[in-house]
Amino acid sequence: MAPGSKDTRHTLAASDLQAAQEAQDAACGSRLTIDTGAIAANWQTLRERVGSAVVCAATVKSDAYGCGLAPTVRALASAGCSTFFVALPQEGATVRREVPGATIYVLNGLLPGAAAHYAEAMLRPVLGSLAEVEEWAVFCSSRKVALEAALHVDTGMNRLGVTVEEARRIAADPAMLATFRLSLVMSHLACGATPKDPFNREQLARFKSLDGLFPGVPRSMANSAGVFLGADYHLDLVRPGIALYGGEILESDPLRLRPAVKLEARILQVRHVPAGAGVGYGRAQVTNRPTRLAILSTGYGDGYHRRAGSSDIRPGAKAWLSGHAVPLFGRISMDLIAVDVTDVPQDLARRGAYVQLYGPDMDMTQVASAAETIDYELLTGLGRRSLRVYGPLSGTAVQGDW
Structure with a gap:
């Protein structure tokens, strides 16, 4: 194919688009994929x-x-x-x-x-x-x-x-x-x-x-x-x-409808916290063992409900990290969430990795239930700070217009 041909130009444009997306992804704390x-x-x-x-x-x-x-x-x-x-x-x-x-x-x-x-x-x-x-x-x-x-x-x-x-x-x-x-x-x-x-x-x-x-x-x-x-x-x-x-209609879904939204947050750091230490505002939850916490770059400012947080009185929602369900730990703040990754291999729970807050591996309805609300409210309250991309929930997505 001669240089400057239509196919070559399309390849270059796709490459440029991918580079732009990667640059935007690197600057965002959370990513919202919509299929x-x-x-x-x-x-x-x-x-x-x-x-x-x-x-x-x-x-x-x-x-x-x-x-x-x-x-x-x-x-x-x-x-x-x-x-x-x-x-x-x-x-x-x-x-x-x-x-x-x-x-x-x-x-x-x-x-x-x-x-x-x-x-x-x-x-x-x-x-x-x-x-x-x-x-x-x-x-x-x-x-x-x-x-x-x-x-x-x-x-x-x-x-x-x-x-x-x-x-x-x-x-x-x-x-x-x-x-x-x-x-x-x-x-x-x-x-x-x-x-x-x-x-x-x-x-x-x-x-x-x-x-x-x-x-x-x-x-x-x-x-x-x-x-x-x-x-x-x-x-x-x-x-x-x-x-x-992809929201819940009935407790049993006979049609097996597909999830359409995935919200992920990046790990900012992993902290080693001793037993008996309070975490987050109000020290709402205290560690009962030496604990590894992953601090995620998202919060209620991104539409993730504060009520989904955890305390010593009641458990909160869970998230998903590379095949592991990880419980939220402590209160959710405007920009940050802590999740307990003590039982997750250290090479998976690492700075920069993405944790799925809800999507195909972490049911949105369960998260909504932990927040004492419904999936309608989670969807319609999706935040605008997340990098919003359109495409399959697994695989390559493209930045969307919204």
């Missing part, structure tokens, strides 16, 4: 579960659960996803730029006075009150165009949504409904993550009591947990969220 391929694969698995007759959308609110909205929707669109749910119109505008032909629903409804923003970005508000329905109808009437929107019916969550009786009143007003195009009627499960809770069936019955009021309009009730409740809940469209990102 959008796993997110897309999880979506495909869920789509196969619900079958071709049901639309499988993707919920990408809160920056795609902390994973980066733009790269995530690009991966999902490449896998075949064409319907997205966001919380706010600015999120919807980002999705529109990345996937121009997508169908985009805004779960938080129609913000007061913002109808023009929805129309400009071709966003569909999920109308959750009579005031929102009326404002959208007036706006569409003034523009003389029947824009799409969804109707959210509250069946027991008691957050957003019109009541069942209000839904009946809306259905009985054909003149108002003629001003816009109702493209979806939806509700939301309060106890979907608890399959045996009888309230799931109660909500489904309330929702199905509206059948026939909006003929031809697709219906949706199932979030991630709802997908696992069975075909009765799938209706015409499912809108998984946390399942896409």
